[in-house]
Amino acid sequence: AQSVTQPDIHITVSEGASLELRCNYSYGATPYLFWYVQSPGQGLQLLLKYFSGDTLVQGIKGFEAEFKRSQSSFNLRKPSVHWSDAAEYFCAITYAGGTNNDMRFGAGTRLTVKP
Amino acid sequence: DTGVSQDPRHKITKRGQNVTFRCDPISEHNRLYWYRQTLGQGPEFLTYFQNEAQLEKSRLLSNRFSAERPKGSFSTLEIQRTEQGDSAMYLCASSRDRSGRGSYNEQFFGPGTRLTVL
Helix, strand or coil: CCEEECCCCEEEEECCCCEEECCEEECCCCEEEEEEEECCCCCEEEEEEECCCCCEEECHHHCEEEEEHHHCEEEEEECCCCHHHCEEEEEEEEECCCCHHHCEECCCEEEEEEC | CCCCEEECCEEEECCCCCEEEEEECCCCCCEEEEEEECCCCCCEEEEEEECCEEEEECCCCCCCEEEECCCCCCEEEEECCCCHHHCEEEEEEEECCCCCCCCCCCCEECCCEEEEEC
16 A cells, blocks of 8 residues: 655754755555645645656745655755745655545654744 | 635534534535544545535544535534544545546645544
């Protein structure tokens, strides 16, 4: 069965520093991969998704992610973090033809931004 | 457009009581989803509607949980005989119906209802 692992429960970065949030997946074929952000008191918002094609995916709010099949990873990056990026980030996986039952979310990484 | 709204935002109840939550999706969205999110975990799918039809339920969904979407607009999620393990955030999401190869129905999430069962 497909799954994602987010190895870092909590990350702290300084404002203006670069950011990389890790996501490792487990699935035998080509997965569909997603990154969501959840701010306090808010619902989840889709940052970006990967289905196929170009392995470097651009998203909203200046985020990007790179699909690396050889490493089974889909890490999220941002070159310069803003204080408003402080939130919980979730990686998720499903696959072509998968149902809603087949979507799996990681446990999340909480990002703190230091001034 | 006000996005997806959920009511109430917080609910505290005693074990054994019934609770009902409401979700109002984005008006032109015909798909509606319910998720549960426990502390320190990502969301877990509960059920999904297309218009008023409940098309999919989680394989793990207890029969104490029931959801309705009577007119294909708002939805309610009821939990009967609540247990302490039901304490969680209940998220609702909605999406348009996009068909076609490679299409993805992006879900827009509400702020959630936080349930505490004492």
